[in-house]
Amino acid sequence: MGFVLKAFYNGADGIFIAGCRLGECNYTTQGNYHALNMVCLCKKIMEYAGINPDRLKIEFMSSAEGIRFARVVSDFINQIREIGPIGEAEGVSRDEMRDKLGKIIKLIPYIKVAKRDKLAMKPEDIEDYEKLYTKEEVEELFANVPSYYIDPERCQACGTCRRRCPAGAISGEKNKIHVIDQDKCIKCGTCYEACPPKFKAVKKLVGEPVPPPIPEEQRTIQRKKAAG
Ligand code: SF4
Ligand code: SF4
Numbered sequence: 001m002g003f004v005l006k007a008f009y010n011g012a013d014g015i016f017i018a019g020c021r022l023g024e025c026n027y028t029t030q031g032n033y034h035a036l037n038m039v040c041l042c043k044k045i046m047e048y049a050g051i052n053p054d055r056l057k058i059e060f061m062s063s064a065e066g067i068r069f070a071r072v073v074s075d076f077i078n079q080i081r082e083i084g085p086i087g088e089a090e091g092v093s094r095d096e097m098r099d100k101l102g103k104i105i106k107l108i109p110y111i112k113v114a115k116r117d118k119l120a121m122k123p124e125d126i127e128d129y130e131k132l133y134t135k136e137e138v139e140e141l142f143a144n145v146p147s148y149y150i151d152p153e154r155c156q157a158c159g160t161c162r163r164r165c166p167a168g169a170i171s172g173e174k175n176k177i178h179v180i181d182q183d184k185c186i187k188c189g190t191c192y193e194a195c196p197p198k199f200k201a202v203k204k205l206v207g208e209p210v211p212p213p214i215p216e217e218q219r220t221i222q223r224k225k226a227a228g
Helices: 002-009 031-048 066-083 094-106 108-114 126-131 135-143 160-164 190-194
Strands: 015-019 056-060 147-150 202-205
Touching: 002 015, 002 031, 002 094, 015 031, 015 066, 031 056, 031 126, 031 135, 056 066, 094 108, 147 190, 160 190, 190 202
Parallel strands: 015 056
Antiparallel strands: 147 202
């Protein structure tokens, strides 16, 4: 998904993905089915972003089908020429499109977590892939983007979330309440899952503002001395 959306972000007018024939994967991964599933979600995200989903195409063929490959690619190129340059054909400026796509690209880890179960689905019938994702579902996905916040009252500075955060968005040190940098956070939810249940310090917020970070000078944890 990242490769596809970043290519459009960088100005590609069309993207063609070729995979081995369905059911003929040499490995046990069946990656071509996963790619098809991901393309279906990508197309709905493109619609949401105001990009013509026909700019993305996936086809399956074997290495012995050279003539078919040439025809399919050539047809796709003609189709993209007819659609026109990205942005211009959609009636939005290049900057506007990059702005929209940039925000969506930042949310890819969230999208993958939120749609984890569905992305793992592998319907038997090829026609069913088209029905996997709906416009409303994608709108809801973007309407409910969560924010993560560390409750200063609960954080015990164990450092688990900081070590596990893939974006380096959490700052903190021994004995200091940890804080999430909302600009760096890619909303993957790892900290939410990683914070030990006995602390439950990471909050998932949807549709409400994130409280400001606790001031630097108030981050030292005051631990209670054991009685006696
Ligand atoms: S959700 Fe948590 S772990 Fe993921 S990027 Fe944001 S702060 Fe880091
Ligand atoms: S994992 Fe939880 S308790 Fe540990 S530093 Fe992060 S927020 Fe604080």
